[in-house]
Amino acid sequence: MKKRLLFMVLFALVCLQPLMAQDIILKMTGEEIKAKVMEISLSQVRFKLTDSPTDSVHALPRSEVFMITFANGAKEVLNQEPADTTSAEVMTPQQMYQLGTKDAKAYYKGRDVIWASAATTMLFLPAPIIMGAIPPKIKPTEVSNIDYLKNNYYVKGYKKQAHKKKIGKVAIGTGVGLLTTAAISVIVFMTAMNSM
Template identity: 45%
Template structure:
C-alpha cells in the first residue's frame, strides 16, 4: 500500500514539474514557460526549469498565442498602436466625458464596498477609519474595466475615467459602512434578545 502511494505521489510530482505553459511567437518559435501575468503590453513569465529565478518579459506584439497547461489558449490579435476609429476623431472634452461614462458602466467598486463593510463591522467607531482609507484610495483601472484597452493611452479619457471611478468607489465604501453597521446592529439585537429570553 505504501509503495503504491509513493508511486502515485512520485508521478503526481513529476506531472507538476513537467506541466507548463507555452508561448508561441508570431515567428512560430515556441517557448516553454510558466506565465505569471499578461499586462497591457507585456507577458511576464519564468522558464519552467528555474521558477525561483528571473522573471522574463516579452512584448505582446511579438506573441501570437499562449497555450496554458490546463489546455486553454489565449490568442492575441494584432492591435494598431493608436486608438480605434471613433476615439481618434474625438476632442479632449469628448474623451474626458467618454471616460466618465465608461467608468459608470464598467467600474464596479464592489471590493471597496465589501472591504468597507468588513472594516466597519470589526469595531464600529474604529472601523470607520479603515472605510475612509478604502474610499480615499484611488481606484485601479484594469483593462477588463474598459471597453477598449487602447483608450487607456489617452490622458483625457483616463482622467475622466479615474474621476468617475473614484466617485463611485467612495459611494460603494459608504454603502459598505451602512452594510457593516447594519450587520453589527442586527447581531447586537439578536444577542440581547437571546440573553433576555434566557431564564
C-alpha cells in the same frame, strides 16, 4: 430563543434587500437610472423607479438605452456604440474626458468594495473612509478600448467617475456593516437579558 434569533436575522436580510436589489439602466448619453426593469421589448424598456414613492411604470425607447445591469450582476447590452470611427488622436481633450467618464459608468464594477467595507465596518469603523479615499485602479478589462488608457484626459475622466461609483459602493457596504453590527448587538443583548 432560536426562533427569535432566526426571525431577527431574516428581518435584517429582508430590510437590506431593497437597498441592494435594483437594476441600473445606462442610457446612451451616459445617464444612469436606478430602477426595476419590468419588460424589454423590441421598441422600449419598461421600468419602475426604485426611489420613487409611486408605483407607476415608465418607458424609454430602446434606442436610448445602451445597457442594463441587473440586480444579480448580469448585463444586457441593447445598443452597441458604433465601431471606433473616431480615434483618440482626433478627439478633443474634453471628448476624451467625457468618454472616460462614460466608460467608467458602463464598465467599472468595484463589487468587492461593498463587501470589504461591510466587513471592515464591523471591525474598525474608519476603514471604509480610508477605502473610499483611495481612487480605484483602472483594469484593462473594464474599458471600451485599451488604447484609450494612453490618453491622460480619458484616464482622468475615467478615474473621477469610477471614484464616485466606488464611494457609493463603500457607503452601501458601510450601511450593510452597521445594520449587521446593530442586529448582532441586539441579538447578543436580548440573549443576555433572557439568560438572567
